[in-house]
Amino acid sequence: MPPPSRFADKAFEWVTLAMALVVVLLVILVGWQLARGSSAAIQKFGFHFLATSTWDPVAEQFGALPFIYGTIVSSLIALIIAVPLSIATAVYLTELAPLWIRQPLTSLIEMLAAIPSVILGLWGIFVMIPWLRDYPFPLLKRYLGWTGLFTGPIYGVCMFAGGIIIAIMILPIITSVSREILRSVPDLQREAAYALGATRWEVTRIAVLSYAKRGLFGAMILGLGRALGETMAVTMVIGNTPQIAASLFAPGYTLASVIANEFTEATTDLYLEALFEIGLVLFAITILANLIGQLLLRTLKTSGARRAA
Amino acid sequence: MSNLTMSSPTPISKSSGITPTPPEDSNSQVAAPAFDVKNLSIWYGEKRAIKDISIQIPARTVSAIIGPSGCGKSTFLRCLNRMHELVPRTRIEGQILFNGENLYRPGSDPAMARRRIGMVFQKSNPFPTMSIEENVLVGLRLNGVRDRHVLNERLEKSLRMAALWDEVKDDLKKPGMSISGGQQQRLCIARAVAVEPEVLLMDEPCSALDPIATARVEELIRELRTRYTIVIVTHNMQQASRVSDRTAFFYVGELIEFGETAQIFSSPRERKTEDYITGRFG
Amino acid sequence: MIAARHDNNGWRKIKSALASVLSMCAAVLVIAPLGLVFFYLLQKGAGSVNWNFFTQLPKPVGEAGGGMANAIAGTGELLGIASLIGIPIGVLGGVYLAEYGTSTRNWWLRFVADILNGVPSITWGVVVYGMVVLTFKSFSAYAGGLALGFMMIPLIMRTTEEVLLLVPNGYREASLALGISRWKTIVHIVIKTASKGIITGILLALARIAGETAPLLFTAFGNRFWNRNLAEPIAALPLQIFSYAISPYEDWHRQAWAGALVLVVGIFVINVLVRFLTRGRTATVL
Numbered sequence: 001m002p003p004p005s006r007f008a009d010k011a012f013e014w015v016t017l018a019m020a021l022v023v024v025l026l027v028i029l030v031g032w033q034l035a036r037g038s039s040a041a042i043q044k045f046g047f048h049f050l051a052t053s054t055w056d057p058v059a060e061q062f063g064a065l066p067f068i069y070g071t072i073v074s075s076l077i078a079l080i081i082a083v084p085l086s087i088a089t090a091v092y093l094t095e096l097a098p099l100w101i102r103q104p105l106t107s108l109i110e111m112l113a114a115i116p117s118v119i120l121g122l123w124g125i126f127v128m129i130p131w132l133r134d135y136p137f138p139l140l141k142r143y144l145g146w147t148g149l150f151t152g153p154i155y156g157v158c159m160f161a162g163g164i165i166i167a168i169m170i171l172p173i174i175t176s177v178s179r180e181i182l183r184s185v186p187d188l189q190r191e192a193a194y195a196l197g198a199t200r201w202e203v204t205r206i207a208v209l210s211y212a213k214r215g216l217f218g219a220m221i222l223g224l225g226r227a228l229g230e231t232m233a234v235t236m237v238i239g240n241t242p243q244i245a246a247s248l249f250a251p252g253y254t255l256a257s258v259i260a261n262e263f264t265e266a267t268t269d270l271y272l273e274a275l276f277e278i279g280l281v282l283f284a285i286t287i288l289a290n291l292i293g294q295l296l297l298r299t300l301k302t303s304g305a306r307r308a309a
Numbered sequence: 310m311s312n313l314t315m316s317s318p319t320p321i322s323k324s325s326g327i328t329p330t331p332p333e334d335s336n337s338q339v340a341a342p343a344f345d346v347k348n349l350s351i352w353y354g355e356k357r358a359i360k361d362i363s364i365q366i367p368a369r370t371v372s373a374i375i376g377p378s379g380c381g382k383s384t385f386l387r388c389l390n391r392m393h394e395l396v397p398r399t400r401i402e403g404q405i406l407f408n409g410e411n412l413y414r415p416g417s418d419p420a421m422a423r424r425r426i427g428m429v430f431q432k433s434n435p436f437p438t439m440s441i442e443e444n445v446l447v448g449l450r451l452n453g454v455r456d457r458h459v460l461n462e463r464l465e466k467s468l469r470m471a472a473l474w475d476e477v478k479d480d481l482k483k484p485g486m487s488i489s490g491g492q493q494q495r496l497c498i499a500r501a502v503a504v505e506p507e508v509l510l511m512d513e514p515c516s517a518l519d520p521i522a523t524a525r526v527e528e529l530i531r532e533l534r535t536r537y538t539i540v541i542v543t544h545n546m547q548q549a550s551r552v553s554d555r556t557a558f559f560y561v562g563e564l565i566e567f568g569e570t571a572q573i574f575s576s577p578r579e580r581k582t583e584d585y586i587t588g589r590f591g
Numbered sequence: 592m593i594a595a596r597h598d599n600n601g602w603r604k605i606k607s608a609l610a611s612v613l614s615m616c617a618a619v620l621v622i623a624p625l626g627l628v629f630f631y632l633l634q635k636g637a638g639s640v641n642w643n644f645f646t647q648l649p650k651p652v653g654e655a656g657g658g659m660a661n662a663i664a665g666t667g668e669l670l671g672i673a674s675l676i677g678i679p680i681g682v683l684g685g686v687y688l689a690e691y692g693t694s695t696r697n698w699w700l701r702f703v704a705d706i707l708n709g710v711p712s713i714t715w716g717v718v719v720y721g722m723v724v725l726t727f728k729s730f731s732a733y734a735g736g737l738a739l740g741f742m743m744i745p746l747i748m749r750t751t752e753e754v755l756l757l758v759p760n761g762y763r764e765a766s767l768a769l770g771i772s773r774w775k776t777i778v779h780i781v782i783k784t785a786s787k788g789i790i791t792g793i794l795l796a797l798a799r800i801a802g803e804t805a806p807l808l809f810t811a812f813g814n815r816f817w818n819r820n821l822a823e824p825i826a827a828l829p830l831q832i833f834s835y836a837i838s839p840y841e842d843w844h845r846q847a848w849a850g851a852l853v854l855v856v857g858i859f860v861i862n863v864l865v866r867f868l869t870r871g872r873t874a875t876v877l
Contacts, residue, residue, distance in 0.1 A: 001452040001504070004420045004772035012774035016687035019680045023704045023745055030714060033721040088617030096611045097618070105618060107866065112625040114858050116802025118829045119851045122836045123628045126635070126844065168624045175621060201607035222709070229711025231805040232833065256713045256805070263717070263809045279717040283710065290709035294702060392768060397693075424770030434761040438783050448769035451779055497765070504769055 034283055037276030044270070049277060055242040055258075057266075062274035064281060066242040070159065070252035071282075074234060075227035077163025077248070082171050083220050089171075090178035095204045106179070113172035121236030124165045129156040129237055132164070137249065152247045155239065159252035162238030166227045174223040177297070181215035182208060218296030225289035229282060231256040255282040341409065343368040343508060343538040344389060349403035351384055351393065358384045360562040361403070368507075371530060371539045373553035373570065375546055377585065380559040382542045386510050389540065390426035391419040408507075424452065427506035431513040433493035435485030435500070441477050444485040444496055448504040463503055470536075471499035472529050491522025495529065502537075509533065511541040515548065527552050546586055550574050558582045629855075636852030639845045644853070649815055649831070652840055659850050661817050665732070665826040666854075668818070669811060670797055672736025677743025678793055682782075684744070685751025685789075690777055701752075704745040713805035715741050720809045732818055732825035735811025739800045746799060750792025754785045791865050798861040802854055804829035828854050 035042075041049065045062060052063030089109070093102055133156035140150040150160075185208050193207040209216075239251020240261055255278050266272040342365035351359035358381045366372050374382040387393040388401060391412065405412040412422055435444045443450075445467050446460050454460065464481070468474040473495045477488065485496055494514060501509060511530070515523040530539060530552045543549050549556050550570055557567040558581070566579045577583045643658045650657030684704075688697050715738040723734040758781050766776040782789065804827075807813075811825050813834060818825040828850055835847035 001424065001449070001454060001770075004418060004452070004770070004775075006418055006772075009772050009774050012777070013687075013691050016683045016691060019683035020685075020687035020692075020700050020748070022680050022684060023700060023707050023748065026707055026741060026744065027703060029722075030710060030718050033718045034714075037717070037721045085617045085621055088614040089621045092611075092614035092618045096614050105622070108622045108625060111859065111862060112622060114798060114802075114862055115625070115628060115855060116804070116829060116858070118802065118804040118833050118836070119632070119855055120624075120628065122832060122847055122851050123631055125836060126848075127627070127631050171621050171624075199603050199607035201610035202603065204610070225709045229709075229713065231711060231713040232829075236833075236836065256711055259713050259717060260805055260808055263720070264812070276717060276721070279714055283714050286709060286711055286714075287706060290706050293709075294705050298702070390768065392764060395764065395767065420767070420770045420772050422770075423768055428764075428768035430761060430765060430768075432761055434759070434765045436762060436765070436780060436784065438786075447766070447779075448771060451766075451771045451775045452769075500765075500769065 030283060031280075034276055034280040038273050038280055041270060041273035041277045045274075045277075049274075050281070053242075053244055057262075057268070057271050060268065060270050062270070062277075064255070064274075064278055066244050067253050067255045067258050067278060068281065069244050070162075070238070070242075071228055071254040071256070071285075073248075074159055074162040074166055074238065074252065074254055075224060077160060078166035078170055078227045079220065079224060081164065081167035082174055082223060085167075086171055086174035086219075086223070087178050087216055089175050090182055091204055091209070093175075093179050094182040095208060096200060106176075109172050109175055112168075113176070117169060117230065117232035118236075120165060120168060121233035124161070124233055124237040128165070129161055132156060132161055141249070148246050149248050152245075152249050154249050155251065157237055157239040157251055158249045159238060159245075160248035162234045162252060162254070163248070165233045165237050166230045169230050169233060170223040170226045173226055174219050177219035177222055178212075178216055181212050181219060181297070184215075185211050214296060214299075218293050221289055221293035221296060225286050225293055228289060229256055229286045231260050235260045255279075341368070342366055343408065344540075345406040345409070347404040347406070349385075349388065349401065349405060351381070351388060351401050352399060353396070354398045358562055359388070362564045364557060364564055364567055366538065366540060367555070368538045369534065369536070370554040371534050371541060371552055373549035373556045374540065374542045374559060375544070375549050375556060375585075376559035378544060379561075381562040382559045383512055385559065386512055386540060386542050389508070389510055390423045390428055392423070392428065394419060424448075424504055425506050426508040426510060427501035427504065428510045428512065429494070429497050429501055429514045431516055433490060433497050433517065435493050435496050437484070437486050439485055440482045441485050441488070441496060442481040445499050445503050448500060452504065467499040467503040470502050470533065471495045472525065472532070473499055489522070491518050491525060494518060494522070494526055498526075498529065498533075502533075506537070508538040508540070511539065513542055513544065516544070523548075546574070558585060560585070632848065632852045632855055635845070636848035636850075639849035640852055644846075644849055648817070649846070650842075652843075655842055657846070659826075659828065659831055659846065659853075661814065662826040662828045662831040662850065663853070665811070665814070665818060666801060666828040668732055668821070668825060669736045669739055669807070669827055670801060672732060672821070673739035673743055673800060674793075674797070676737060676740030677747055677796065681744045681747025681796070682751050682789060682793075684748040685755060686777060686782070688748065688752040689755035690781065701749070704748050707745040708749070711805070712742060712803050713808075715739075716806040716809055719806070724810060727822070729822065730810060730812035730824040732811060732821040732823070735807045735825060735827065738806035738810045739803060742800050742803065742806065743796045746796040747792055750795065751785075751789050754788030754792065755781060757788065758784045787868060791869050794861050794865050794868075798858045798865075801858055801861075802829055804833050808833075 041062065049062065049064055050068065051065060053065040054061045054063045055066060093105060097105065133154055137154045141154065144150050189207040189211055190203050193203040198206060234254055235257040238254060238257060240253050240257055241251035242253045243250065259275055259278055263275050266275055344366040346362060346364045349359055349362045350357055362385065374386065376382050384393060388405065393399050401413070407426070436447065439447060442464060445464050449460060449463060465474060468477065473492060476492060485493070488496065515526050518526065527548065530541065533539060541553065553570045555568065556570045556573040558565045558573065560581055566573060566577060566582045573582065574586055577586065643656055645658060645663065646660050647658035648661055649659065688700060719734050719738040723737060724730055762780055762784055763776055766780040767773065807827050807830050811827050811830065813830040814824045814826040832847045832850045832854065835843040835850070
């Protein structure tokens with residue numbers, strides 16, 4: 001038998017390390033490309049870019065405020081809809097549902113996650129928007145118009161529709177992360193509460209939810225990260241108008257949508273640079289959301305491991 | 310390699326069963342031991358698992374290591390073929406000579422040592438993706454042996470040596486996991502002897518087996534003794550007395566006593582050994 | 592007092608039942624979109640999925656019929672290019688995370704991979720545009736494949752790591768104890784043992800990126816004809832669906848629905864296949 005090659009052993013380790021380091025390289029690459037692509041715009045507009053609301057490619061005036069506003073508002077609407085539904089579903093899946101239903105239901109949610117954004121957008125344009133326009137929106141306008149959120153002409157495509165479609169996109173991820181977190185709650189917690197004579201819901205509320213609070217918050221932030229960067233479906237239903245309007249029935253625009261719509265139409269260098277800068281802003285806020293979300297989930301995991309050990 | 314031709318005197322005393330040990334213990338009998346361990350200490354991070362052990366393990370005998378769990382017997386065994394290096398943050402002090410050569414010579418490849426010093430584990434672990442034949446030959450194939458004749462010859466020889474040939478010779482293409490637990494463990498022994506090591510280290514090889522399978526493996530160990538140096542870790546004292554020529558008793562990382570098996574079990578010199586074998590602790 | 596306690600208990604039970612019902616309603620609402628999307632895909636798309644759809648090029652506006660053969664082929668080619676980048680890097684990186692490295696270093700690498708997973712897909716389009724399209728002055732299949740490949744890397748890396756960690760240590764030890772070198776142990780024993788799980792991870796990653804549109808908008812760009820040269824723009828199913836969906840023509844809308852149906856069925860087939868592949872494994876592992 002020939003002696004083993006120690007060089008091959010070292011080489012293999014180094015190759016795999018290099019491949020693992022590609023993820024670090026990619027984060028740097030993304031940041032660098034976006035910064036490089038927008039350097040002239042950053043120099044020209046400075047912080048005004050984030051604070052002005054004129055987006056006029058013809059006059060070469062670029063302000064990102066309407067897009068930042070649209071991104072944040074549509075994501076907030078999505079969170080308000082998706083978080084309670086997702087967490088309730090996760091609770092149902094781990095605590096309350098009959099055992100036989102849990103696995104099929106989980107599979108269905110994974111299938112929802114597998115639907116491409118562009119197909120949800122297609123469905124949004126041709127099915128959801130007409131329905132919203134004809135039924136729920138007029139009702140909202142009549143009964144909640146006084147709040148100022150549901151006023152003005154109803155086009156169908158609008159900020160609210162964008163929020164709803166994003167909510168559908170992020171339901172599966174928040175549900176599945178929450179489910180993992182609830183499953184990681186030790187059974188001891190539940191048994192202790194049952195032993196005190198608590199009902200199923202009381203066990204869930206006292207023993208499970210209070211224990212998992214931090215992780216569920218992490219799941220929500222991860223969902224927010226996805227919501228902020230969601231592109232195709234929202235582009236197809238939000239109306240793509242760079243404005244800041246109080247009414248959710250007014251069309252809006254998001255950071256991701258403006259890139260998707262205008263990137264190939266950017267005729268001047270400065271226009272393209274401004275879009276790169278929009279990409280940089282989007283990258284920065286989604287990285288931030290993911291950073292916070294992941295850290296919340298990770299500290300949970302390590303403390304859990306320490307308890308087990 | 311030279312001492313492999315040397316005949317070991319210990320089996321003679323084994324056959325007589327109750328021959329008293331010479332007073333100088335193991336050292337005087339074997340001129341060139343397979344393993345010569347000098348002042349060995351093993352650290353897991355801050356914890357010292359093995360404390361300053363010196364022991365000479367004779368060639369072509371079965372040496373058993375007994376002791377209560379956590380006494381460091383498995384750790385010690387894993388040092389003999391450098392398997393403990395897989396656990397992060399371990400380091401060793403002292404010296405282990407294998408056939409007179411430093412096992413831990415700087416720059417030497419642990420894989421080379423492991424080819425000469427094979428190992429059988431507590432849980433039988435045939436590779437699940439491989440057939441019986443592939444399991445036996447994997448060590449040769451992955452170490453670069455391609456010759457079909459050599460492989461065929463070694464396949465039968467190894468399975469015969471593991472007393473498994475007659476049971477599986479018609480099912481060589483079946484998955485290694487398809488046979489019974491006792492057969493799987495003997496398959497692992499066949500896999501280990503296929504690369505023709507000089508030593509077999511066995512880490513509680515029967516602890517997961519039923520009594521009948523255990524008896525077969527014990528029988529096998531006694532047969533293999535004429536060809537290999539065998540070191541077996543066991544928590545089962547009856548097993549140690551059945552299969553081994555010499556027995557070492559470990560207690561919290563220290564070697565308390567090493568001598569003829571018959572002597573250890575009939576008239577131990579140390580109080581702790583006596584307490585242990587009479588069941589007062591452990 | 593006993594009566595009061597009784598009432599209290601009753602109320603508590605009602606509350607518990609109420610919670611069950613409400614959470615069940617939430618679950619129904621969560622999966623409702625799945626049913627609705629599928630229903631409309633079948634209703635509006637099934638009629639237009641025919642032989643021509645798979646074999647013909649798109650027709651110009653006003654001419655009925657035509658298909659998306661070029662887009663289906665384009666998606667296949669893009670996935671191929673993406674696999675060439677994503678699979679080797681992802682699998683080998685996953686090997687490092689599972690088999691080598693210190694726990695602190697690997698914590699960081701895992702963390703970065705998870706962050707990378709959260710980068711919006713449109714960002715990859717912008718980055719690859721800057722890297723490739725601007726450099727070579729042309730949209731291309733290479734650029735589109737690269738963007739998708741980048742997205743695959745962290746996905747495959749993490750799933751590969753997870754399944755490798757499920758391989759019992761006993762197999763590694765048994766192999767090393769035979770004097771087999773570490774890298775051969777990893778390649779021939781560990782990876783081979785986990786191959787089903789690794790393939791599952793790869794298939795899921797492919798299913799995930801097959802429907803991506805945003806990273807392709809300004810890399811692959813789309814093409815109304817066959818792509819004869821990978822350095823030129825190429826069609827892709829999601830791109831075609833998008834451009835048809837936002838067009839004003841009835842015919843194109845029908846084609847968009849048909850394309851969406853085909854894409855979703857393809858993705859679901861992969862998912863079901865994976866579930867079938869892993870059915871035995873997850874049952875024994877968990």
